[in-house]
Amino acid sequence: GSIYQEIQAAKSENWKLLAILLDPDKIIWEDIGNLIYKINQSPATHVFIGGSLVESTILDDLIIRIKQDCTLPVVLFPGHPSQISSHADGILFLSLLSGRNPDYLAGHQVQAAPILKQTNLEVISTAYLLIESGRETAVERVSKTKPLERNNLDLVLATAQAGEMLGSKLIYLEAGSGAQKAVPLEMIQLVSQNTNIPLIVGGGIIDWQGIQKAYQSGADLVVIGTAFEKDSDFFNSQKKSK
Numbered sequence: 001g002s003i004y005q006e007i008q009a010a011k012s013e014n015w016k017l018l019a020i021l022l023d024p025d026k027i028i029w030e031d032i033g034n035l036i037y038k039i040n041q042s043p044a045t046h047v048f049i050g051g052s053l054v055e056s057t058i059l060d061d062l063i064i065r066i067k068q069d070c071t072l073p074v075v076l077f078p079g080h081p082s083q084i085s086s087h088a089d090g091i092l093f094l095s096l097l098s099g100r101n102p103d104y105l106a107g108h109q110v111q112a113a114p115i116l117k118q119t120n121l122e123v124i125s126t127a128y129l130l131i132e133s134g135r136e137t138a139v140e141r142v143s144k145t146k147p148l149e150r151n152n153l154d155l156v157l158a159t160a161q162a163g164e165m166l167g168s169k170l171i172y173l174e175a176g177s178g179a180q181k182a183v184p185l186e187m188i189q190l191v192s193q194n195t196n197i198p199l200i201v202g203g204g205i206i207d208w209q210g211i212q213k214a215y216q217s218g219a220d221l222v223v224i225g226t227a228f229e230k231d232s233d234f235f236n237s238q239k240k241s242k
């Protein structure tokens with residue numbers, strides 16, 4: 001089935017999903033075989049590829065290489081329309097609804113649409129909400145938008161619900177890569193209980209307990225970037241020490 005159908009099925013069956021996020025700018029090419037091995041050993045169900053900057057030119061090569069040895073769906077998580085590769089399986093078609101920068105609400109999407117039409121990528125419309133997480137994150141800096149305040153739960157919920165009403169298929173609550181504080185659990189709970197589409201949560205989750213708490217609060221898919229990037233044995237060591 002399609003990537004989205006599988007995510008929907010997981011939500012309705014309460015199976016939890018896990019994405020490892022790889023930033024092409026941070027890949028050490030010499031180590032790629034080992035990295036893919038670790039992904040295959042991990043509980044990940046998806047590989048997300050992206051980053052706020054992505055200046056690297058290895059995007060196509062990286063995805064081709066991953067797909068040689070890894071059967072997980074590869075989903076683009078782009079920071080810019082230049083970060084599209086027809087070698088992936090799908091793309092999160094993000095609209096940064098937490099901000100008011102027209103480029104990130106609709107401009108980049110207009111740029112990307114004709115490119116995506118030339119590919120077979122599964123395009124998954126995603127309401128992307130950046131949540132305040134301590135210090136400024138790359139998403140905030142690059143998009144020149146303000147995150148939603150952590151304690152303004154009403155505004156976060158209204159934004160997520162607006163995304164659903166606009167036709168988004170997923171909601172992504174994002175604290176930002178390497179965030180000091182992850183998305184608050186009560187926020188995950190409020191949004192998951194008051195929307196009907198699958199919920200992705202990521203940013204600043206650094207241990208197994210953080211992953212489990214996000215799931216228990218209602219996240220359907222958790223994204224792990226930095227923790228795995230720093231230590232490709234992350235999932236092994238976490239499960240043993242649990």
Ligand code: 1GP
Nearest residue numbers: 177178202203204225226
């Ligand atoms: C960032 O949500 C992802 O877009 C992952 O964040 O790098 O903090 O795991 P981390």
